[in-house]
Structures are given as structure tokens and as C-alpha cells.
Amino acid sequence: MPDLPDPDDYDRLSLNWNELIQEVRVIQTGVQILTGFLLTVPFTQRFGELNDLQVGVYLAVLSGAAATTALVMAPAAFHRMLFRRGAKLWTVEAGNKCVIAGLSLLALTLSGVLFLVFDVVLGVGTAALTAGTALVVFALLWWVVPVKLRKRWPVE
Template identity: 40%
Template sequence: MRESDDRASEDDDWYRQARRETEVERLDRNWSDLVQELRVVQTGVQFLIGALLILPFQAPFGELSQPLRLLYLATVGAAIGATVFLVAPVSWHRILFRRHRLDSVVAAAHRCALAGVALLGLALTGAVILVVAVVAGTAEGVFAGAVVAALFLAIWVVAPWRWRRASMRVDR
């Protein structure tokens, strides 16, 4: 914990020097950046939920096997969970508005965004498995889901963490 506190202090110093930002200006910029990121993600999540919610009302849905129905429910759950987490920062901001708690809002919003993106990855993976399983077969669906999950992990998690670790070594 102490190392992360030291790192946060170094980051604060860097922002003060390089950007000439006060703490409040940095929080405002962080909040603005996060809201922009959430706008990009929320549209995709809303579309995904809309598409998933109409599926049970289609005649062929009744032909899905029990495992695919369970996967469907898990996928809908992940998509709704993603929505909850990706919209949560708005609620935090509204409830804490004018309470001088922007630091809390930004920290909570950051965590919510990470959880929302993780759930979105699960929902999209489930959706790919469902579509490919219905069109080409269960084995093909599982394979496609594994490929998509690996792609999400590589692009959304591994690559940024590697760049983050590399930048930490360079900064020292």
C-alpha cells in the first residue's frame, strides 16, 4: 500500500509541474475524461441489452437448449450489470453534487467503470457464443467465445497493464 501511496504522490507532483494543475483542476479533468469514456461504452451496452431483451420473444428462441438458455440469462445479467456499473457514476455525482466530494466521485467512478467494462466483456463474449452456437453449432460457439474472451483480455487488460508497468519502470 505504501508503494502505491508513494506513486500517487509522485503522480500528483508530475501533474502540478507538467500541467500546472491544481488538485481540483486535475479532478475536474479526470471526471471529464471518465464521462467521455463512459459515453462511448454506454451506447454499445444499451444496444446489446436491447438486442438481448427481444430474443425470448422470437419464435426460434424456444428451440434453444437448456445450456444455451442459461448462457443467455448469464449474458443478460452481465449486460445489465455492466449498465448498472457504467451508469453508477452519474448517480454518485448527482448525490454528492456540491458536497465537495469530487475526489470520492472520481475514485468510485473509476472503479465502477472498470467493473462495467469487465461485465461488458463477459456479456459480449456470451453474445458471441450464443450467436455462433445457433448459427454453426455449440463447439464452434465455444471456440468463438474463447477467441473473443482471449482478445478482450489481451487488448483490454494485458496490453494496458504491460504499458502501465513499462511506464512505471521508465519513470523511476
């Protein structure tokens, strides 16, 4: 059954949708560049020198990048497949959830990429410290600060 919004809410939903898509454009570009870079790594000369841990991390971050791509592109797919079906409210809400999940996975993926690079260059100890620090920074900037600030402003 379509979720036909109240005519007064339609403008708000359209604004929310447009804001969501603008945010997706920012995220999507970075994720696509990261994924493209990761896809080239096995074809480099040094890839054969990676140890089992490094290969495992590489495969995990490549999978994370692909899953992040799927999550941040999902809102566009939802919109296209449900266009003119009266599902704008669902599309905005589901798209929002996908982007939040995509950002969470992106934080893990980027931290894993940092782990891999620092492990290859400086060793596993420095890699673990760097990846852990990155996760903390992502968690603070992408989750803790916004959640804390949500209490200051009501839902529009």
C-alpha cells in the same frame, strides 16, 4: 466527511472526471444497444427452439448486460447524488473502479453473446472456440496491453 481536494488538485480531478464521463458515453451506448437487443430475443419465434444450455447462456448474458449497464452508469449517479458535497475525489475514484468492473463484465457478456449466437448457428464446439478467442482478445486489449504500458508513464 467530504474529501476536499487541494485547490491545485481540483483542476486535475475535474479533467479526470471529464475524461471518465467521455469514456462512459462510448461504453454506455454499446451496452444499451446490446441490452435492448437481448431484451427482444425471447419474443422471437426461434426462442422456443433454444436448448437448456442456450437458455441458460441467454439469461446469463442478459443479466451481464444489465449489471454492466448498472456499473457504467454508476459514475453519473454518484455525481448526481453527491453533487456539491465535496466528494469529487471519491466520485472520480469510485467511478473509475465501476467502469473498470463494467468493462470486465462487458468482455464476459460479449463473449457469452458470441457463444450463444455461434452455438445456435454452428454448434457448441465452434461457439466455445469463438467465445474463448473473444475473451482472450478482450483480455489482451482491455487489460494486458494497458497494464503493461502503465509502467512506461507515471501517474499524473
